[in-house]
Amino acid sequence: MIKTSFTEIFGVKYPVIQGGMVWCSGWRLACAVSEAGGLGIIGSGSMYPEVLKDHIRKIKAATEKPFGVNVPLMYAHADQLIEVMIEEKVPVIITSAGSPSKYTSRFHEAGIKVIHVVSNLKFALKSQEAGVDAIVFEGFEAGGHNGTEETSTLVLMQLLRKHIRVPLLAAGGIGSGEAILGLMAMGADGVQIGSLFAAARESSAHDSFKALIVSAGDGATDLVLKKIGATRLLKNRFYNEVKELELNGGSADELKDLLGKGRARIGMFEGDMENGELEIGQIAGCIESVKSVNEIFDELKSSFNDALNRLKLME
Ligand SMILES: Cc1cc2nc3c(=O)[nH]c(=O)nc-3n(C[C@H](O)[C@H](O)[C@H](O)COP(=O)(O)O)c2cc1C
Structure with a gap:
C-alpha cells in the first residue's frame, strides 16, 4: 500500500494507472490491473459502443475494485462511447487528445471521476481550470499518440509540479519501480504505464x-x-x-x-x-519477457522498495 492524494481520491492500493490502449486494454487487462491494486483502464478508442458496453459489463461482473475507461476525444465516435460510459456509470473516465472542458462537468454530474491526459503546461492548466480530479502528463517517450512539442517526461515533471494542485501522474518511459520512485521523489502523486502492460499476458495485443x-x-x-x-x-x-x-x-x-x-x-x-x-x-527496449499483471506488479513493488532502501543507505 502506498498512500498519495491519488490513491486516496480514487480508492486504489497503488498509485499506478494502466493507460488505456487501443487494441490492447480490454476488460481482461483492466480487470487484472485493478485486482492487483492499480487502476485498470479499458481503452475504448478501438471499440464500437456495443463492444464497449460488453467490456464494461464484464469487468463489473469480475471485480469490485475501481476501474476506468479511456476515450481519445479526437475519435469521430467519441460522443457515442461517452454515452455508454455515462449510462453504465463507470467509476472513472480518462479523456485524452481533446479539450478537458467539454465534458468534465457532465461526468461529475453523473458521479464519475475525471482524469485528463496532457503533454504540455498549457493543457495541464486548462484541465485544472476545468475541474478534473487528476492530470496525467505524458512525455514523448510514450507509446502511441504524442504531443507535438516532444517534451520529455522528466522535463514535464519539473514544469508542471509548480503549477498543478490536483493529483499529478507521470507517464512515458516508465518500466520499473526505480522510475516510479524517482518520479514520486520529484513530486508525482502516481504514474500511468502503457507499454509495459501492452506486453502483459492479459493484454489483448497479438x-x-x-x-x-x-x-x-x-x-x-x-x-x-x-x-x-x-x-x-x-x-x-x-x-x-x-x-x-x-x-x-x-x-x-x-x-x-x-x-x-x-x-x-x-x-x-x-x-x-x-x-x-x-x-x-x-x-520497449527494457521489456524482456511477457509476464502476467501480477508478476509485473510484484517486480514494480520489489524494485521500488530496493531503490528506496538504497537511498536510505546513503547518509
Ligand atoms: C499500444 C498503445 C496504445 C495506446 N492507446 C492509447 C489510447 O487509446 N488512448 C490514450 O489516451 N493513450 C493511449 N496510449 C498511451 C498510454 O495510455 C500511456 O499513456 C502511454 O503508453 C504511457 O507511456 P509508456 O508507453 O512509455 O508507458 C497507448 C499506448 C500504447 C503503447
Whole structure:
C-alpha cells in the first residue's frame, strides 16, 4: 500500500494507472490491473459502443475494485462511447487528445471521476481550470499518440509540479519501480504505464506484437506522422514507408492515404508485423519477457522498495 492524494481520491492500493490502449486494454487487462491494486483502464478508442458496453459489463461482473475507461476525444465516435460510459456509470473516465472542458462537468454530474491526459503546461492548466480530479502528463517517450512539442517526461515533471494542485501522474518511459520512485521523489502523486502492460499476458495485443516488443532494443521506436498526429511506432515495413514519405516532404493528405484505415488493428490485434501500425514506447527496449499483471506488479513493488532502501543507505 502506498498512500498519495491519488490513491486516496480514487480508492486504489497503488498509485499506478494502466493507460488505456487501443487494441490492447480490454476488460481482461483492466480487470487484472485493478485486482492487483492499480487502476485498470479499458481503452475504448478501438471499440464500437456495443463492444464497449460488453467490456464494461464484464469487468463489473469480475471485480469490485475501481476501474476506468479511456476515450481519445479526437475519435469521430467519441460522443457515442461517452454515452455508454455515462449510462453504465463507470467509476472513472480518462479523456485524452481533446479539450478537458467539454465534458468534465457532465461526468461529475453523473458521479464519475475525471482524469485528463496532457503533454504540455498549457493543457495541464486548462484541465485544472476545468475541474478534473487528476492530470496525467505524458512525455514523448510514450507509446502511441504524442504531443507535438516532444517534451520529455522528466522535463514535464519539473514544469508542471509548480503549477498543478490536483493529483499529478507521470507517464512515458516508465518500466520499473526505480522510475516510479524517482518520479514520486520529484513530486508525482502516481504514474500511468502503457507499454509495459501492452506486453502483459492479459493484454489483448497479438502474440506476435508482444514477441516483437520483447525483442525490441533501444532505438527500436521513432516518433513519426507529425503532420497528422505525432505517434511513436515500432520500426517495421510500414514505419519505413512513412519515414520515406516524410523525408521526401509528403503532405498530410499523402500521410493519411498511406495510413489508411485499420492499420493499428491489423498490426497490434491481428498480428501483421510488417504492414501494421505498431504503437509502443521507448521503454520497449527494457521489456524482456511477457509476464502476467501480477508478476509485473510484484517486480514494480520489489524494485521500488530496493531503490528506496538504497537511498536510505546513503547518509
Ligand atoms: C499500444 C498503445 C496504445 C495506446 N492507446 C492509447 C489510447 O487509446 N488512448 C490514450 O489516451 N493513450 C493511449 N496510449 C498511451 C498510454 O495510455 C500511456 O499513456 C502511454 O503508453 C504511457 O507511456 P509508456 O508507453 O512509455 O508507458 C497507448 C499506448 C500504447 C503503447
